[in-house]
Amino acid sequence: MHWAWAKCPVAWRGQYMRGDHSHPTIMLEVVASYDNWIWHAYFGVAGSNNDINVLNSSNLFNSMLNEEMPDVPYHINGVEYRRGYYLADDIYPTWAAFVKGFSSVVDKKHSYFTKKHAEARKDVERTFGILQGRQPARSYEVNQMRRLMYTCIIIHNIIIEDNGYNLAENDWVVEPVQHIQRTWIERCDARARRTRELRDREVYEGLRSELVEHLWDLRDDL
Structure with missing residues (x-):
């Protein structure tokens, strides 16, 4: 979300301006669920950046990369996954942590999934609207x-x-993370392994395919 900055100093306007906005803005990154509960927030990036710049500078995945986040195992069509995912638009990278819609649909299953994906992402847009409506930047x-x-x-x-x-609070129960003493080399190796898991394209493709089939089986017009 771009939050308009009405009092931006003239000397700073260049780094807080972007072509698709007529005024200086500061960017907010939020992870929200369908009940408008905000799970993660990162604010303060200059409005001239794009969504990827914000993602790369935020601490969204730090707890996972540092092995401080517990696994949340679940099954889709008999396939087990150990970590959750975020619904995102096409600008985000093809990582295992994201699920994106299809830019070009080839059949009814893909069309139905893309429709449901867009409907679910509106929850975050609604949350952004609530935040913007409550406090202007002055x-x-x-x-x-x-x-x-x-x-x-x-x-x-x-x-x-x-x-x-x-x-x-009633959706799931996870086991707390057990902190293990590791050397610097072990922590670096663990972070590198987690980074590869985070950016695994095969897991991304497999998860999205399973979700397509899962939603198609649950559609209302059976």
């Missing part, structure tokens, strides 16, 4: 706006929880 300092944005996100989640809309 500060001169980026750090102050960063603190303000994170405060708004915390209050947003509190409101969702108090209203009884958050469903995530």
Whole structure:
């Protein structure tokens, strides 16, 4: 999300401007579920960047790469996967952590999947709209706006929880991560292995194919 910065200093406008926006912006990266609960937020990147620049500078995958994130095993059509995935659009890389729609559909299954994928991603757009509507950017300092944005996100989640809309706490139970003492070389090797797993294109293709079949089996017009 691009958050308009009305008080951007003139000297900084170049790095906070982009061709598709007529005003300076600061970018916000968010992971949200269908109940509008925000799981991850990263704010403060200059608006001249694109989504890949934001992804590369954020800490979204740090806990996974550092082996601090527990596995969440699940099965789709009899195939076991150990980590969750994020719904993303076509600009994101073809990694095992992302599931994207099809830019060109070849049959009804792919068309149905792409439709459901787009419908699910609207939950994040709705969450962005809530954040934008609650607080305009009227500060001169980026750090102050960063603190303000994170405060708004915390209050947003509190409101969702108090209203009884958050469903995530009852969705699954995971075992805590057991921290093992490792040497520097072992930690580097583990991070390299996790990076390869994160960017595994074969897992991406297999997961998306299984989801296509799974959604097709669950469609309403059987």
